[in-house]
Amino acid sequence: MQQELFYKVPKNILNKGSGFLSGYSHSLNPYTGCAYGCSFCYVRQMPVATFREGEWGTWVDVKKGAAELLQKELTRAKRKEAVTIFMSSSTDPYQPVEHEERITRSLLEVMVENPPDFLFVQTRSPMARRDIDLFLHLKHNIRVSMTIETDRExxxxxxTPDAPAIRGRLKTLELLKEAGVPTQATIAPLLPSSQKFPDLLKGKADRICIDDYFMGDGSGGRRTKNLGIYAKYKELGLEKWYEPMTYQKLIKRFKRVWSEEQMYVSREGFLP
Structure with missing residues (x-):
């Protein structure tokens, strides 16, 4: 899918944590819009997408001057409270445009010099391996979470036809863990997977988090229903995977391989 880039100078870069992310003091999005354009993305139902021309996934706003803005806002925020940051809530910080623009890396460089109390990095991109050197500077005050919704390509x-292949994500997760970066494999939203999925992830992350549409889209599944995602399951004859209780079956499968201390469900897996 072709993306159109827009260059914007934002008024602010740190946003107050709220709703699903109320456990964080702030969220941080290096870009607006996301090139991966996943069919189930709840952001499609939010004003940032619905009030824009062009389908979600066809445009990306690059936030110019983001690092300088973060330096000011982070210093100010740290004077008032403990600063915990979720990056990112409505975009992928390592989508393809990051190769050239390096906004995410510039933000990490600011945080290495002026560390928040905790940083959670959420991505589905193998590009995250590029920044292992910066992640390590934040020691145990960071967790890098790699979305791996399924093991079936x-x-x-x-x-998610425009998202990175599973193999590259697994390899990056493995490299992060080997380097000593705190890691999480995030199965969110859980998609149909094989019996071997728990074994495939074993040893590649410190912990896992399982989430679905009904717990994780911020509306009890209504946003996802409005996107017509059920039809995509029906096309494959896999409607049984689109049920509120499916996550419990997946948890049971993972418990055969993973300890309970390593397993988290929905919001608890995203908390600082």
Missing amino acids: EIRKHF
């Missing part, structure tokens, strides 16, 4: 292509 044909399922990934059906639901």
Whole structure:
């Protein structure tokens, strides 16, 4: 899918944590819009997407001067409270444009010099391995979470055709863990997967988090329903995977391989 880039100078870069992210003092989005354009992305139902021309996934705003703005806002915020940051809540910080623009890396460089109390990095991109050197500077005050919704590539292509392949994500997760970066494999939203999925992830992350549409889209599944995602399950004859109780079946499967201390469900897996 072709993306159109827009260069914007934001008025602020740190946003107050609220709703699903109320456990954080702030959220941080290096970009507006996301090139991956995942079919199930709840952001499609939010004003940032609905009030824009062009389908979600076809445009990205690059936030110019983001690092300088973060330096000012972070210093100010740290005077008032403990600063915990979720990056990112409505975009992927390592989408393809990051190769050239390096906004995410510039923000990490600011945080290395002026560390928040905790940073959670959420991505589905293998590019995250590029910044291992910066992650390590934040020691135990960071967690890098790699979204791996399924272990079946044909399922990934059906639901998220423009997102990175599973193999590259797994390799990056493995490299992060080997380097000593605190890691999480995030199965969110859980998609149809094989019996081997728990074994495939074993040893590649410190912990896992399982989430679905009904717990994780911020509306009890209504936003996802409005996107017509059920039809994509029906096309594959996999409607049974689109049920509120499916996550419990997946948890049972993972418990055969992972300890309870390593497993988190929905919001608890994203907290600082």
